[in-house]
Amino acid sequence: MAAGRVGLRALLPYLRRHRGTLVVVGVLSVIAAGAALVQPVLIRDVLDRVTGHRPVAVPVTGLVGLLLAGAGLRAVRDYLLQRTAEGVVLTTRRRLARHLLLLPIAEYDRRRTGDLLSRVGADTTLLRAVVTSGLFEIVSGVVMVAGALVAMAVVDPLLLAVALVALLVGMSVAISASRRTRGLSAEAQARLGEMTSAVERAISAARTIRAGRAEEREAATVAHGAEEAYQAGMRLARLEAVVGPVADTAIQGAFLLVLGVGGVRVASGAISVGSLVAFILFLFFLAMPLGQALRSYTQLQTGLGALQRIEEMLEIPAEAAGDSTRTPQALDASASTAPAVTFDGVSFGYPGDGPVLHDISFTVPRGSRIALVGPSGAGKSTVLALIERFYEVSGGRILVDGFDIRDVPRAALRARLGYVEQEAPVLAGTLRDNLLLTAPEATDDELLAALAEVNLSGLVTRSADGLGVQVGEGGVLLSGGERQRLAIARTLLGNAPILLLDEPTSNLDARNEAALRAAIASAAVRRTLIVVAHRLSTVVDSDRIVVIDAGRVVAIGPHLELLDTSPLYRELATHQLLVS
Structure with a gap:
């Protein structure tokens, strides 16, 4: 379905939970249509009574009652439809947002954030029109059209034939044009997603753009995206602009023909004036739903175009879809004597790229502190990502507590892992x-203790808000070092027995680096640590250091041993002034 076009059947799962309300809406629509179709009959009766000088109180009273009842029924129906539409949008947004958060990490790598946001926002909004002005306008229109056709056939079959010829010619042209609406709508939504991505990129890097005096270039990029979205929207608008006038012309032509032929029929005595007026009213009840149905069909195609983009996302298997059924209790450090982590001949390459890791093997004993060092791009951060199962290995296996991580539910695996990214994100909020x-x-006391452990107690005393102090979008109100240490404190609170730290001291000054090294050393007493580091001063006291170069392990050992046995490690240490 992701590659093709979705049909009305794809809407059923979104409407199923509202089926009771929709049945009521359908009943109200039928009753309202029936009340409207009785009105021309009463009007004809009133006119015939007036021309025959008979009392008109009864039909007039009935007509007024029907008008009021019809208005009330339509009001209740429209409210129920609006409520259902909002419910559909709410349910879809919840489902889509949750699914997006469960997508494999590789999907985030290849997709733009703005496009994902557009699907949750703009695309789901278009589903509202499908319910309120699309599908059910067509359904209620069918009832009205069927009743009007029967009544018109009873009044005058000849006038019915004249009206239908004019209507069918115009409507067939309009329907033919409407069929292109879905494709153009999907294209317009895709262009909107691309523009949103450009805006999101510019805003998220506002400081860098401002410092680089690149405002005009970025504005031009956003403007180009907006132009593409505009052009796609105009193609859709031009098509929709054709559909409406064609339908209106068909309706107006039908009315003119009926008036002309009907006038001749009245003059010849074939029908009465009251019958002609009733027929024209029935024609109105026929033409009005047809016009509404055509516009609703166009809106329905637009909504289905948006639904196609939503379904495209929902059909991507969530990360947890391929998990093992092994119970979470399998990963129990107290019941295992196996190493905390083992890499056994692991190879890996990112989708669409060449190999990154080649036959990586090393062991992390339980309770030890292991460092991964090497040049930039050697594959150190990838090692941590593979332990977290953000990606699946291409060859070999990774064991945690003696179990192949592919045989363990991700939730159980990650419950034992604390992970701090190299560019540790700070969430907007407090x-x-x-x-x-x-x-x-966690209690406030536990939060304060975690902050103290990474030398961040000053953040709490900086403001009267204490722990409620705002950190800004992406932690913009914090320094780089504070963001890094906050991410580490957050990870320590999870109390995972295995910590994965990717460049934990990259943004710290000498004083805070020393404090954080002490905190890491304290954490290592209770946990297994795997630390990626460019600063060798951070990891010289590690139990073992794994030296990685171009995706291969080239040396393993403690600091002093590697200075003698590993030319690459000695070169790194020399450049960082750890040896002369």
Whole structure:
């Protein structure tokens, strides 16, 4: 379905939970249509009574009652439809947002954030029109059209034939044009997603852009995206602009023909004036739903174009889809004597790229502190990503507590891993919000203790808000070092027995680096640590250091041993003034 066009059947899962309300809406629509179709009959009766000098109180009273009842029924129906539409949008947004958060990491790598945001926002909004002005306008229109056709055939079959010829010619042209709406709508939404991506990129890097005096260039990029979205929107608008006038012309032509032929029929005595007026009213009840149905069909095609983009996302298998059924209790450090982590001949390459790791093998004993060092791009951060199962290995295997991580549910695996990224993100909100991310039940005392462990107690005393102090979008109100240490404190609160730290001291000055090294050393007493580092001063006291170059392990050993046995390690240490 992701590659093709979705049909009306794809809407059923979105409407199923609202089927009770929709049945009521359908009944109300039928009753309202029936009440409207009785009105021309009463009007004809009123006119015949007036020309025959008979009392008109009864039909007039009935006509007024029908008008009021019809208005009330339509009001209740429209409210129920609006409520259902909002419910459909809400359910879809919840489902899509949750699914997006569960996508494999590789999907985030190859897709633009703005396009994903557009699918959750703009695309789901278009589903509202499918319910309120699309599908059910067509359904209720069918009832009205069927009743009007029967009534018109009873009044005058000849006038019915004249009206249908004019209507069918115009409507067939309009329907033919409407069929292109879905494709153009999907294209317009895709261009909108691309423009949103450009805006998101520019805003997220506002400081860099401003410092680089690149405002005009970025504005031009956004403007180009906006132009593409505009052009796609105009193609859709031109098509929709044709559909409406064609339908209106067909309706107007039908009315003119009926008036002309009907006038002749009245003059010849074939029908009465009241019958002609009733027929024209029935024609109105026929033409009005047809016009609405055509516009609704166009809106339905637009909504289906948006639904196609939503379904495209939902059909991507979530990360957890391929998980093992092994129970989470399998990863129990107290019940295992196996090493905490083992790499056994692991090879890996990112999708679409060449190999990154080649036959990597090393062991991390339980309770030890292991460092991964090497030149930039050697594959050190990739090692941590593979332990977290952000990606699947291409060859070999990774063991945690003696179990192949591919045989362990990701949730159980990650419950034993604490992970701090190289560019550790800080979430918009408060200091407390960020800390509770990994430990939602933690008390304020526990939060304060975690901050103290990474030398961040000053953040709490900086403001009267304490733990409620705002950190800004992406942690912009914090320094780079504070963001890094906050991410580490957040990870420590999760109390995972294995910590994966990717460049934990990359943004720290000498004083805070020393404090954080002490915190890491303290954490190592209770945990297994795997630390990626460019600064060798951070890891010289590690139990073992794994030297990686061009995706291969070239040396393993403690600091002093590697200075003698590994030319690459000695070169790195010399450049960082650790040896003369």
